[in-house]
Structure formats: structure tokens, C-alpha cells
Amino acid sequence: MSDVENLLAVEDLHVSFPGRGRGRRAARTDVLNGVSLAVRPGETLGLVGGSGSGKTTLGRAILGLVPARSGTITFAGERIDGATPRRRRTLSRDLQVVFQDPYTSLNPSLTIGDTLSEPLLAQGLSRAEARGRVAGLLERVHLPSDSAARLPREFSGGQRQRVAIARALAIGPRLIVCDEPVSALDLTTQQTVLELLLEIQEGTGVSYLFVSHDLAVVRFVSHRVAVIHQGVIVETGDAAEVTERPQHVYTRSLLLAAPVADVAEQRARREAFERERAAG
Numbered sequence: 001m002s003d004v005e006n007l008l009a010v011e012d013l014h015v016s017f018p019g020r021g022r023g024r025r026a027a028r029t030d031v032l033n034g035v036s037l038a039v040r041p042g043e044t045l046g047l048v049g050g051s052g053s054g055k056t057t058l059g060r061a062i063l064g065l066v067p068a069r070s071g072t073i074t075f076a077g078e079r080i081d082g083a084t085p086r087r088r089r090t091l092s093r094d095l096q097v098v099f100q101d102p103y104t105s106l107n108p109s110l111t112i113g114d115t116l117s118e119p120l121l122a123q124g125l126s127r128a129e130a131r132g133r134v135a136g137l138l139e140r141v142h143l144p145s146d147s148a149a150r151l152p153r154e155f156s157g158g159q160r161q162r163v164a165i166a167r168a169l170a171i172g173p174r175l176i177v178c179d180e181p182v183s184a185l186d187l188t189t190q191q192t193v194l195e196l197l198l199e200i201q202e203g204t205g206v207s208y209l210f211v212s213h214d215l216a217v218v219r220f221v222s223h224r225v226a227v228i229h230q231g232v233i234v235e236t237g238d239a240a241e242v243t244e245r246p247q248h249v250y251t252r253s254l255l256l257a258a259p260v261a262d263v264a265e266q267r268a269r270r271e272a273f274e275r276e277r278a279a280g
């Protein structure tokens with residue numbers, strides 16, 4: 001696949017954090033150890049892996065929030081690893097993020113209207129134009145139009161996550177990094193927020209890099225899935241393939257860790273896994 005077909009291409013990315021202390025005690029932590037993946041226009045790539053596997057670090061590296069030690073990150077044909085702060089600011093039109101925690105990701109002292117206007121005004125829209133766009137954004141994420149005058153604390157977690165999604169959408173990005181966007185929400189709310197993300201993708205053609213530790217969630221929203229383990233992608237493929245017929249032993253163990261409503265099914269799955277593992 002040529003780079004032109006990819007909106008985002010990460011190749012052989014290494015990210016490390018410096019150790020604390022001096023000399024030999026300052027051993028660095030290698031978090032990403034040669035990650036390669038690609039996201040096509042209009043596609044959702046699910047990134048799944050256990051806690052500490054490097055999912056958030058990968059998202060942060062793409063957003064330029066942590067430096068790459070080596071490797072490349074290419075967005076719409078342009079190398080963006082090592083982009084200048086000035087280029088980063090303009091890149092944020094195309095590259096946005098939704099974080100896990102809707103309680104800390106919104107400024108508590110700004111009304112929803114001000115939060116959503118901020119990026120629009122920064123783009124040079126007039127106050128009146130921004131107001132109109134904010135109304136459209138609220139409608140798009142199914143929040144009542146009077147939400148604009150309210151503060152984050154007057155909303156539920158699920159509603160705040162809708163605001164965070166609206167903010168990410170405000171200036172028409174091409175890719176949104178969603179880092180566990182529904183993990184802090186209850187199951188019913190998770191479903192409605194995931195459906196909203198799908199609906200937005202259908203309407204706008206935006207791509208998602210969708211990070212989660214939950215295979216069921218990832219499967220629901222993704223076209224393709226990449227499985228990360230200890231800073232390495234161990235398996236990539238069609239979402240249904242990877243989640244139903246995982247090839248890598250680590251993906252299978254993730255699948256086992258996922259809760260299943262049916263206790264008997266869970267037991268059968270676990271026994272089959274143990275048998276296979278014993279057989280090597």
C-alpha cells in the first residue's frame with residue numbers, strides 16, 4: 001500500500017522516557033519498540049492492548065506531545081514527527097483528540113458555548129459565525145441547543161463526552177485520536193457515544209485511531225484492529241478476523257479477559273484456550 005492511500009502512517013516508531021537519577025541508575029524506559037501502523041481516509045483503526053502496553057504513548061507521539069526516538073510519522077503525505085510548534089498548531093485543524101476522562105478534559109469554568117467557540121475564534125471566525133457553528137455542533141452530537149450557556153458540571157459524563165467530541169469536530173479534522181473515549185462511561189452510555197462516533201464518521205468521512213483495552217468496544221467501531229503488546233504491534237487485521245479468530249496468543253488472552261455475559265460460554269472459551277496452550 002502506498003503512503004498516498006494512507007492518511008496516517010507510523011513506521012518503526014520508537015519512544016523512550018528518560019530514567020530518573022544519574023548514571024547507570026538512569027536507565028531509560030523503552031515504551032514503543034518499533035511500532036508500524038496505518039490509517040486510511042474514512043477508516044477506524046482500533047488499537048487494543050493491555051494496561052501499560054503503550055497505547056496512550058502512541059497517541060501522544062502522533063499528536064506531537066512526546067518525542068519519537070526514531071522512526072517516522074507521516075500524515076497526509078507529510079512527515080510530522082519533529083514538526084515545529086508552529087506547524088503543530090496548524091496541524092491541529094486536521095488532527096484532533098478525545099480523551100478518556102470527560103471530567104478533566106473540559107475547562108470547568110468555561111461554558112460549553114465558550115469551549116466550542118474557542119477553536120473557531122482562533123481560526124478567525126466572528127463571534128456571530130462561531131455562535132452559529134456551535135449550534136450546529138451541538139445538534140450534531142445530539143445535545144439540546146441551550147447547552148451552550150451551561151457549565152461542564154451541569155452535564156453527565158456521557159453528555160460531557162459529547163461536548164468533547166463536538167470540540168474535536170469543531171474545525172473539521174481528518175483524523176481524531178480517541179483514547180479510551182468510553183471507558184469512563186456506563187455500558188448504555190458507551191453504546192450511545194459509540195453510535196454517535198459512527199454516525200459522525202458516516203457524515204464527515206473522518207478517520208479514527210480508536211484506542212481501547214476492550215476488544216468488544218474496538219470491534220464495534222473498527223474496520224481494522226491492531227493489537228499492541230509491550231510496545232510492539234503483534235497482530236493487525238480485519239476487525240472481525242482479529243476479534244473472532246485471533247492468531248497471536250496475546251490477543252487470545254485479551255479476548256479471555258473480556259467479560260462475557262454467559263458464564264458457561266466463558267468457561268468453555270477458557271478451557272479451549274488452556275487446551276490449545278498446553279498443546280503449544
Ligand SMILES: Nc1ncnc2c1ncn2[C@@H]1O[C@H](COP(=O)(O)OP(=O)(O)OP(=O)(O)O)[C@@H](O)[C@H]1O
Binds near residue numbers: 050058213
Ligand atoms: N511521561 C512518562 N514518563 C515515564 N514513563 C511513562 C510516561 N508515560 C508513560 N510511561 C510508561 O509507558 C508505559 C506505557 O504507558 P501508556 O500510558 O502508553 O500505556 P497504555 O497502553 O495507555 O495503558 P492504559 O491502558 O493503562 O491506559 C507505561 O509503563 C508507563 O509507565
Ligand SMILES: [Mg+2]
Binds near residue numbers: 055056
Ligand atoms: Mg492509556
